[in-house]
Amino acid sequence: MSVTPLFSAARNAMDRAYAPYSRFPVGAALKTETGAIHAGCNIENASFPEGWCAExxxxxxxxxxxxxxxxxxxVVAEKMPRIMPCGGCRQRLSEFVADDAxxxxxxxxxVVETVPFSAVFPLGFTFEDGK
Structure with a gap:
């Protein structure tokens, strides 16, 4: 399984980050079960911390x-190898990940390391918790 296209999408997104305040560009890319890739970058604004994370x-x-x-x-960051999604993004991602993501x-x-998503977010809130 080659992750090169996924990494490339994340890296290209990082290069487009709008991070004038933190100067900490981040890129993320998601690959679906159908093989589609969707990328994003962090987008900051002056009302810190109201920006968007790359994820x-x-x-x-x-x-x-x-x-x-x-x-x-x-996920890739210019200034931090092996960056991990923040807690909020782990929760957001958990809404969309397959069980074996x-x-x-x-x-x-x-890619430096690959881990099961469940290992980095084992007990997130679920729809059932909100009932």
């Missing part, structure tokens, strides 16, 4: 394209 931006593209179950996630932790050259 949130990628999820927006996924939803606008019709949705689907996410099988793979790649994996998270690729990247540096600027590619």
């Amino acid at each position: 949130t931006s990628a999820l927006s593209h996924l939803v606008m394209a019709g949705g689907g179950k996410v099988k793979e996630i790649a 994996v998270l690729h932790l990247c540096d600027l050259d590619g």
